Amino acid sequence: MSRVLVVGAGIFGTMHAYFAHKAGHDVTLIERDPRPMSASVRNFGMVAVGGRAPGEELQVALRARELWGEIASDHPSLTFRPSGSIVVATAENHLDVMHKVAQYPDAHLRGWTVLDRSEAQDMNPGLQGRGVEGGLFCSEDAVVEPDRVLDELRETLEFSERFTYFPSTAIDDVSQKGTEVVATSHDGRKFLADWAIVVPGADHTTLFPGLFSRAPLRRVFLQMARLADPGVTLTTSIASADSLRFYPGYQGDALEGLEPVRPLVRDMVMQLLLQQRVDGTLTMGDTHIYDEPFPHEMREDCYELLLDDVESIVGVRPEVQTRWSGIYSQNTTGAVCIREKADERIIAVTGPGGRGNTLSPAIAETTIRELIDA
Numbered sequence: 572m573s574r575v576l577v578v579g580a581g582i583f584g585t586m587h588a589y590f591a592h593k594a595g596h597d598v599t600l601i602e603r604d605p606r607p608m609s610a611s612v613r614n615f616g617m618v619a620v621g622g623r624a625p626g627e628e629l630q631v632a633l634r635a636r637e638l639w640g641e642i643a644s645d646h647p648s649l650t651f652r653p654s655g656s657i658v659v660a661t662a663e664n665h666l667d668v669m670h671k672v673a674q675y676p677d678a679h680l681r682g683w684t685v686l687d688r689s690e691a692q693d694m695n696p697g698l699q700g701r702g703v704e705g706g707l708f709c710s711e712d713a714v715v716e717p718d719r720v721l722d723e724l725r726e727t728l729e730f731s732e733r734f735t736y737f738p739s740t741a742i743d744d745v746s747q748k749g750t751e752v753v754a755t756s757h758d759g760r761k762f763l764a765d766w767a768i769v770v771p772g773a774d775h776t777t778l779f780p781g782l783f784s785r786a787p788l789r790r791v792f793l794q795m796a797r798l799a800d801p802g803v804t805l806t807t808s809i810a811s812a813d814s815l816r817f818y819p820g821y822q823g824d825a826l827e828g829l830e831p832v833r834p835l836v837r838d839m840v841m842q843l844l845l846q847q848r849v850d851g852t853l854t855m856g857d858t859h860i861y862d863e864p865f866p867h868e869m870r871e872d873c874y875e876l877l878l879d880d881v882e883s884i885v886g887v888r889p890e891v892q893t894r895w896s897g898i899y900s901q902n903t904t905g906a907v908c909i910r911e912k913a914d915e916r917i918i919a920v921t922g923p924g925g926r927g928n929t930l931s932p933a934i935a936e937t938t939i940r941e942l943i944d945a
C-alpha cells in the first residue's frame with residue numbers, strides 16, 4: 572500500500588482517488604474550491620461512446636463505459652442512466668448519411684441503429700418536433716448528473732479510513748524530496764505521500780507551468796444553458812445532426828451527403844446537445860472557441876440557434892433559466908489525455924478535451940495500474 576495524494580477534485584481527480592483507493596492505497600484528495608466548480612460540474616454529464624474516434628479512443632471509451640457500469644452496480648446511489656442517445660435527423664439527407672455511417676466497420680461496437688421517425692418517437696416519446704425524420708440511436712451512451720456525480724463518488728469513499736478529502740485547499744507547490752512527495756498549500760500546510768497525481772483540469776499555470784506549456788495542450792471555451800422542464804420526458808440524450816460534422820466517429824465519405832453548414836454553426840463549431848436532468852430541466856449546448864483570450868460575454872445568437880433546433884426536435888421552446896460558460900483542457904494530438912511525470916513520483920494528467928467525463932474511469936484505472944502499481 573502506498574500513500575497517494577491527488578491534487579484537483581474534478582472528475583479526473585475523483586476517479587483517480589476512486590481507483591487508487593480500490594487498488595488498496597491510502598488516498599488524500601485535495602481541492603482548491605469549497606466545491607469543485609470547473610468543467611466537471613459545467614458539462615452535460617454524458618458518457619458518450621458513439622462519436623469517439625476509431626482505434627484507441629473508442630477502445631478507451633468502451634472500457635470507460637464498462638467501468639461506469641461497474642461503479643454504478645457496486646454503488647446504486649450513483650445517478651447513472653444507461654439510456655443511450657439519438658442523433659436526430661431533421662432532413663431526409665441526414666437519414667441517408669446515417670445509413671452509410673451505420674455501415675462503418677466498427678459500428679457494432681458503438682451499438683448504432685438507424686431509426687425512422689416513428690421508431691425514434693417510440694424510443695424517445697419526447698421527439699415531437701416537426702423537424703424529426705428519424706435518427707441514429709447509440710445504445711452504448713449513458714449519462715451521470717454533473718452536479719451530483721463528484722459528491723456521489725466521494726461518498727462511496729468516505730466510509731473508509733484510507734480516504735481523506737480536503738476542500739478549500741489550494742496547492743501552491745508539489746515537489747519530491749527523496750522518495751517522498753510534499754504538497755504545500757496556500758496556507759502553509761504540508762501533505763506528505765509516496766505518490767502525487769496532479770489533475771488540475773484547465774489550470775495549466777499554477778503547478779508545473781513548464782511541463783504544461785511544453786505539452787501539446789490548448790484550452791477550449793464553451794457556452795451552455797439550463798432550460799425549464801419542457802413538460803415531456805426525453806428518454807435518451809439528444810444531439811442534432813450537426814454533431815455528425817464534428818465528432819470523429821462519424822467522419823468519412825458518408826458526410827458528403829450533408830447540406831452546407833450554417834455559417835454560425837461553422838464559425839462557432841456548434842451543435843445541439845440536449846440532456847434532460849433527473850429534475851426534468853434540460854442542459855443545452857454547445858459552442859467552441861479555441862483561441863485565447865476568451866470572451867467574457869455569452870453570444871445570444873448562439874443560444875437562439877440552439878433553441879431553434881430544440882423546437883424543431885422537441886416541439887417546444889422552453890425558457891432559458893441559467894447560462895454559463897465552461898473551459899476544458901484539450902491535447903491537440905488526438906491522444907486520450909496527456910499523462911506525464913513531473914518527477915519520478917509526481918504524475919500530471921489532463922487534456923481529455925470534451926471527452927473527460929466519459930473517459931475518466933479508464934484513464935484513472937490506467938494511471939494507477941501502469942504507473943503506481945507497476
Ligand SMILES: Cc1cc2nc3c(=O)[nH]c(=O)nc-3n(C[C@H](O)[C@H](O)[C@H](O)COP(=O)(O)OP(=O)(O)OC[C@H]3O[C@@H](n4cnc5c(N)ncnc54)[C@H](O)[C@@H]3O)c2cc1C
Pocket residue numbers: 578579580581582583584601602603604607608609610611612613614615616617618619740741742743770771772773774777778793794795856857896897898899900921922923924925926927928929930
Ligand atoms: C461545457 C462543457 C461540456 C462538456 N460536456 C461533456 C460531456 O457531456 N461528456 C464528457 O465526457 N465530457 C464533457 N466535457 C469535458 C469534461 O467536462 C472535462 O474533460 C472534464 O470535466 C475534465 O475533468 P478534470 O477533473 O480534468 O478538470 P476540472 O473539472 O477542471 O477539475 C480540475 C479541478 O482541479 C482543481 N485544481 C486545479 N488546480 C488546483 C490546485 N493547485 N490545488 C487544488 N486544486 C486545484 C480545480 O479547482 C478543479 O476543481 C465538457 C466540458 C465542458 C466545459
